Amino acid sequence: MSGAFGESVEQQAYLTRFLLEHTTVPLADRTFLRGVLPTRDAVRIVTGSADTGAEPAPVTYEFALLGDDGEPVTAPLVLGCVRTLAAGTPPASDESVMGMALVRVDTDAVEPAVPSLTDQALRVLRTLAQPYIEAPPSPALCGFLFTGPDTVRLYLAVEEADGLTAADVRLTGALTALLAALPSLLRETERWAADEADPHCSRTVDLTSW
Incomplete structure (x- = not known):
């Protein structure tokens, strides 16, 4: 970017x-x-x-x-x-x-x-x-918000997408598998949705049931 x-x-x-x-x-x-x-x-x-x-x-x-x-x-x-x-x-x-x-x-x-x-x-x-690096990892974690007892919204910068993507994830799920698959899941445009109530992202991806 x-x-x-x-x-x-x-x-x-x-x-x-x-x-x-x-x-x-x-x-x-x-x-x-x-x-x-x-x-x-x-x-x-x-x-x-x-x-x-x-x-x-x-x-x-x-x-x-x-x-x-x-x-x-x-x-x-x-x-x-x-x-x-x-x-x-x-x-x-x-x-x-x-x-x-x-x-x-x-x-x-x-x-x-x-x-x-x-x-x-x-x-x-x-x-x-965590020594200084020239650029953040991809996708870069640019923010987060705890949204419930076991859910968090992650604000991520994906190279191919304009603006930030907010991914909703469940902390009690299969986190190891989810984190490994996250970069590809964020690029699946059929998962994208809008959230007019959140001005901090361009799109959301609901992975709470993944």
């Missing part, structure tokens, strides 16, 4: 890889990472309870992919700001996306939380276990 879309894909994939651990490590108190939603010009971080439907309710924080200086937003900055916001009362917002409150974040107005020792340890381990 090339051009602005290709650059966005690489940055979304980088941010997603960096933040994955916080689906199990709390951001603050009982608040966990519940999703990373990709858009062309921004990244949306979804926070909420580890249990779907429990408190705290999901909140989506939006960060521009580029700062005022034109440089890409960094994952440590996003994490630090989300930690600060998750530790307090979510700012009031009249906007929503997919049924969740949407808060647009000005990073200059938020004091990022100081990295914890766990963050530093993860940084060392991640660097050694």
Whole structure:
């Protein structure tokens, strides 16, 4: 992929890889990472309870992919700001996306939380276990959203398809076989469907029964 879309894909994939651990490590108190939603010009971080439907309710924080200086937003900055916001009362917002409150974040107005020792340890381990690569794997995982107790929506960039493909998968299924078949399943156009309620993808593929 090339051009602005290709650059966005690489940055979304980088941010997603960096933040994955916080689906199990709390951001603050009982608040966990519940999703990373990709858009062309921004990244949306979804926070909420580890249990779907429990408190705290999901909140989506939006960060521009580029700062005022034109440089890409960094994952440590996003994490630090989300930690600060998750530790307090979510700012009031009249906007929503997919049924969740949407808060647009000005990073200059938020004091990022100081990295914890766990963050530093993860940084060392991640660097050694997942070294930097020039381009993300194909299909590139650009985001995800937990949609139920055992389901997750994966936002993937497929080389031949324009825009992102959202694949709905069940975590209690035959995951080894599904992951092996995923690249070819995403290219089967007869599986493609639209989801007007989700602005973060161009098409969806339902693999929850695969």
